[in-house]
Amino acid sequence: MKGFFQDKILFAKLKSQDQAAFLEAYDRYVDKIYRFIFFKVGDAAEAEDLTSATFLKTWQYIGQQETVDEKTLPALLYRIARNVVIDHYRQSNKTEMVSIDEEESQTLVDLKQDPSEAFALKADVEILHKRMKELKDEYREVLIMRFVNELSIAEIAEILEKSKGNVRVLIFRATSALKELMKEEKD
Amino acid sequence: MKTVVAKLNGLNDIVPSTEWKERTREILRMQINAGAQAEKVGVFEVIDNLMPSWLSGLSSKPVAVFTLIVLAVVTGSYASLRASRQTKPGDSLYVAKMVGEKTQMALTFNEVDKAKLNLEFASNRVEEMSRVSAEPVQQKDQAIADLNSSFTNQIDQAKSRLTKLAQSQPAAAPVKPAASKPSPKTLAVGDDKVTVTGANLGKDNVSMQIAEAQQLIEKNDIQGALTKIEAATKSADVPADTKATSTVKTEEKATSTSK
Numbered sequence: 001m002k003g004f005f006q007d008k009i010l011f012a013k014l015k016s017q018d019q020a021a022f023l024e025a026y027d028r029y030v031d032k033i034y035r036f037i038f039f040k041v042g043d044a045a046e047a048e049d050l051t052s053a054t055f056l057k058t059w060q061y062i063g064q065q066e067t068v069d070e071k072t073l074p075a076l077l078y079r080i081a082r083n084v085v086i087d088h089y090r091q092s093n094k095t096e097m098v099s100i101d102e103e104e105s106q107t108l109v110d111l112k113q114d115p116s117e118a119f120a121l122k123a124d125v126e127i128l129h130k131r132m133k134e135l136k137d138e139y140r141e142v143l144i145m146r147f148v149n150e151l152s153i154a155e156i157a158e159i160l161e162k163s164k165g166n167v168r169v170l171i172f173r174a175t176s177a178l179k180e181l182m183k184e185e186k187d
Numbered sequence: 188m189k190t191v192v193a194k195l196n197g198l199n200d201i202v203p204s205t206e207w208k209e210r211t212r213e214i215l216r217m218q219i220n221a222g223a224q225a226e227k228v229g230v231f232e233v234i235d236n237l238m239p240s241w242l243s244g245l246s247s248k249p250v251a252v253f254t255l256i257v258l259a260v261v262t263g264s265y266a267s268l269r270a271s272r273q274t275k276p277g278d279s280l281y282v283a284k285m286v287g288e289k290t291q292m293a294l295t296f297n298e299v300d301k302a303k304l305n306l307e308f309a310s311n312r313v314e315e316m317s318r319v320s321a322e323p324v325q326q327k328d329q330a331i332a333d334l335n336s337s338f339t340n341q342i343d344q345a346k347s348r349l350t351k352l353a354q355s356q357p358a359a360a361p362v363k364p365a366a367s368k369p370s371p372k373t374l375a376v377g378d379d380k381v382t383v384t385g386a387n388l389g390k391d392n393v394s395m396q397i398a399e400a401q402q403l404i405e406k407n408d409i410q411g412a413l414t415k416i417e418a419a420t421k422s423a424d425v426p427a428d429t430k431a432t433s434t435v436k437t438e439e440k441a442t443s444t445s446k
Contacts, residue, residue, distance in 0.1 A: 023212065147196055148201075
């Protein structure tokens, strides 16, 4: 509950174009937005560029708009991040596909300090990425938001502009689909 | 299902490098600084952004909104109190009437004025009793009993206040500016003052005596007011039929005396 109010105040300050609040929002959400974008584009360098672009566009968007429709800060950030990724693919004429190769997953796990943890994570990342890229984009997106970045159903519903019921169904189907793929991996 | 979710949860360890984060932070800081002057954001601006947009629109006209709110509260309260004046127990606005009376009493500090208010409220109870008797009201007997109790309470308070006042000013002679000129409603028969109220006696008689007591208080005749209140209490105790007969008899007696 404390975090909720802190977020509300931070968002209110940000809407007033408070620069300090913007940098605080960056510190608080950069990891999550990076992760969200990384799982969408599948490339660490691209994810970094697009994450930086997301935050800059958020600041510009707040400065240009008379009123901000999004009710929460995460909703605003994720929505802008989605648009940034879509624009990126439009410009580069790429199809939105996750393509994790050996080198990329190596880069990811290098971030972990403990070698044993790094090894376990590497295995999980490799398997999950391998299977997740076979999922529909909306399934992948909803799984990242719900289980990796731990957004609430209401927040996901706002970001995706869907009802909470639809989001629940989507999460259930996405989890079931991923479970099936993981079962195939074991077999 | 749980295993898949647990594995997904484990993926939140994936984070960009600290060096990249700091570098990007610095770049963003410079970019936003270049675009705008660093301004200290006021508390009101933040509060404005915390409010829903329809509400924050009003905040740009604070004086007008404040005036409207004050006007609405004052008009609403006055209208409710006016409307509640003619209510009786069981009516929705009766509570407002009671609250209004209590507030009025709480805001009055002069003992004489408090006594006058007690009498006014007692008179209100009498009026309400006659309405409850005349109109169909749920649990009529209980309502009348409650009103009677409230009436007695107000009368007792008035008597107590007036008695204290009479004791504190024993030398004060009653002012009788119109004493030589008899009131059209009262006739002197021997030593007694008899109230002539026509055929409509009972509750009306009590109200009349209370009104006269209030007038006597205004004339600083505390003793006279106490006598009137005593008479009103007795009138309230005597059944209406008896009172009607006795008053009519007194009327006849008064007429013969004047002849």
